[in-house]
Amino acid sequence: MDNLNLSVNIGKLKLKNPVMTASGTFGYAREYSEFIDLNRLGAIVVKGISLKPMEGNPPPRICETPCGMLNAIGLQNVGLKNFLKEKLPFLKTLNTKFIVNILGNSISDYVKLSKSLEDSGIEAIELNVSCPNVKKGGISFGTNDKMLAKLISKVRQSAQRITLITKLSPNVSNIPLFAKIAEDSGSDAISLINTIPALAVDIETWKPRLANITGGLSGPAIKPIALRMVWEAAKTVKIPVIGIGGIMNANDAIEFLLAGATAIQVGTGNFVNPCATIDIIDGIESYLKRKSIDDIKNIIGGINGNCTGDNSDN
Amino acid sequence: MSKNFQARVITNSALNSKIYLLEIAPLEETTVPSPGQFYMIQPDSSFDPLLKRPFSYLRKKANRIQFLYAIRGKGTGLMKNFPQGKIINMTGPFGNGYPVHNDNRIPLLIAGGTGIASILSLYCELNKKYLIYGAKTRDELVLIDEIEKSGGEFFICTNDCSYGKKGMVDELLRDFISSHQDIISSVVIYACGPKPMLKSISKIASENNIKGFASLEENMACGFGACLGCAVKTKKGYQRVCKEGTVFPFAEIVW
Known part of the structure; x- marks a missing residue:
């Protein structure tokens, strides 16, 4: 089957395949250029950008946990000005789409960022309203329905052409509600989930393992939770859902697509295997060929019927 | 150039x-590392433990x-069971390595514990040392044995006096400074070991106006600058141990 169609649309963005990188795990892309052909990626989501550079949290910032890791990087980033000057030129040389993840302490920060990025010719942004590791902004927007609605509406008004993706927090009791708010307030797509606030303790010293005390849990440990949330969100909204959470290989990615994700993001998987994204693209292709499916869109949201009871391959 | 590659356990x-x-043979051509550089090794291909280790x-x-x-x-506990012939996943080499000066400076290398691995990668390549x-x-x-064979002058200590001099490497450094006053102005220190040791050495070096470099260690998820997990405080702000380091000038580190 030579005419395999892997392309998907996220808002106005046409991606050559559904495999994206998750913000905060892929630097500004150059970090991976030694390992993979970046042009093969569906899209690159770069490390979250704030108006001013952020120093990040004191170390230790990460800690491994069973089938996962905690991080409390604290959104260390170069800031908007340096991003445009130092990081954007390299991204522009790539033959793939890139999405700028943005974060702020206030609605006005987000508005300024999205306006500047649109004016700089950026095609798409992802609103980070779900970082668990900073005191102000971040998750406080993502877990409050009224604030989230207001934030997205204001950003939408100020940057009308840009593809607007809202990255949702798993730290809410009702994911469909927040997915719907994102859609109704003008998002072109939603991505979920961000990391899950978590804790690890050293029982010898009685101290938390991270200087920030808590951190965000990521990796295979959170995949089933993420998958359930993506499935719930995809049933609720008409805009594309981008699945994130513990995707390590093509099988994981396909599960998300079947649960209703139009695209997926690979995060922690990149740390374990810097070639994970390419392996996933190749793996999805092989899967489609094996199943004699010529268009990726035919598997999106494909979960059907009830459990057959045979999980012997799991 | 760093690579993601497989290797066979020899x-x-x-x-x-x-x-x-552990001795390994990469299954493909890889970049020749320079002293002080490191690799990430995956202890197990299941997801527990998840990350490679530096x-x-x-x-x-x-x-x-x-x-x-x-x-x-958990990771090194699994590594010790690597059988001969096992294929393992690795990435590297990473890090800036020790800056070696081709001039009249005299290298003094200081290792604590398993810091000896990094230090020996350099020691074996130097002449007067x-x-x-x-x-x-x-x-x-x-x-x-290897240290004895490689031709430099060396000083060994143990905390419990079971071999060499009793005490810590910082005490030996003070002794070295007083007994080598004739050359001390030409000495440059390269050190690797536990953080308290490095801090103490850096302080002694500074008091005696000796320049030096420390190879630092931090938890890291990737090894190539993406996760920002291995940040250390320096006079230039937070820097990545894996990328701007692992080797930093003493004077740059905020202890």
């Missing part, structure tokens, strides 16, 4: 109750790389 043997020597290389031979590792936790090496006990000192 040997994996205990040097003592805690420290192992290890400084000890020696490089034709298509062979050797590592020293101490059994500390001095080494101070310390561990808690005789059992934790490794590769003494």
